[in-house]
Amino acid sequence: MTEGTGALDPLGGEGPLLLMGGTFDPVHYGHLRPAEEVRQRVGAERVVLVPSGEPPHRAAPKTPAAHRLAMTRAAVAGFPTLGVLDWEVQAAGPSYTVRTLEWLRERLGRRPILIIIGSDAFTQLNHWHQWERMLDLTHIAAVRRPGTSLEALEPELARALEGRWTESPAVFHEQPAGAVMAFDVTRLDISATAIREMVGAGASPRFLLPHQVEEYLSAHGLYRQEP
Ligand code: ATP
Numbered sequence: 001m002t003e004g005t006g007a008l009d010p011l012g013g014e015g016p017l018l019l020m021g022g023t024f025d026p027v028h029y030g031h032l033r034p035a036e037e038v039r040q041r042v043g044a045e046r047v048v049l050v051p052s053g054e055p056p057h058r059a060a061p062k063t064p065a066a067h068r069l070a071m072t073r074a075a076v077a078g079f080p081t082l083g084v085l086d087w088e089v090q091a092a093g094p095s096y097t098v099r100t101l102e103w104l105r106e107r108l109g110r111r112p113i114l115i116i117i118g119s120d121a122f123t124q125l126n127h128w129h130q131w132e133r134m135l136d137l138t139h140i141a142a143v144r145r146p147g148t149s150l151e152a153l154e155p156e157l158a159r160a161l162e163g164r165w166t167e168s169p170a171v172f173h174e175q176p177a178g179a180v181m182a183f184d185v186t187r188l189d190i191s192a193t194a195i196r197e198m199v200g201a202g203a204s205p206r207f208l209l210p211h212q213v214e215e216y217l218s219a220h221g222l223y224r225q226e227p
Pocket residue numbers: 020021022023024025029030031034116117118119120121122143144145146188189190191192193194
């Protein structure tokens with residue numbers, strides 16, 4: 001299944017395919033605004049959000065993938081510049097990003113792929129499954145996230161990225177993969193962890209995430225503490 005919301009094919013369109021993977025537990029404006037800013041600067045049609053099934057790099061989220069997918073769909077509904085790819089949720093086995101990229105590459109041929117990664121995750125990239133292979137499959141947009149630095153890279157990652165850094169997004173339209181660019185985006189100190197804690201403590205997460213997502217998590221009693 002590869003349908004996004006509405007009639008839009010998440011892999012449709014032309015130019016670079018922009019992706020943002022995550023647990024989206026829940027999706028919030030700290031995901032959506034940086035994604036939109038990268039999209040505008042790259043001059044791409046759309047950013048496709050890819051909720052993970054079983055994330056291999058962290059403790060499994062308590063929230064079932066079906067809820068995380070539904071919240072992500074609710075967030076993008078009505079915005080043609082956003083899409084959702086449900087492949088990782090539908091696929092059996094761990095959600096390795098490299099696996100998703102291989103799957104996409106088979107379908108997209110030489111069309112450029114650009115994955116947007118926050119600085120907290122980007123600086124850990126060399127701990128991801130087959131991370132060096134990823135550099136052959138996609139470009140990377142590293143967005144600065146409050147409280148973390150893009151500069152603190154372990155030597156093996158810094159070495160692998162040598163010669164790949166670019167300051168112009170033009171390469172994302174010209175080559176299928178392999179370049180890395182740092183993006184200064186509006187820094188929103190929002191995390192899903194803080195939102196879950198807030199809701200667990202009985203407080204409202206209003207204005208940190210789209211209204212439809214707030215309604216969904218409230219209607220389904222997500223993140224509430226057991227009495
Ligand atoms: P959690 O608090 O549960 O760890 P999270 O808020 O970090 O969740 P994820 O779904 O793990 O959200 O993040 C998906 C991607 O979005 C990652 O690449 C992450 O770095 C990035 N991201 C998340 N929040 C922000 C933010 N506030 N600013 C920039 N990037 C972000």
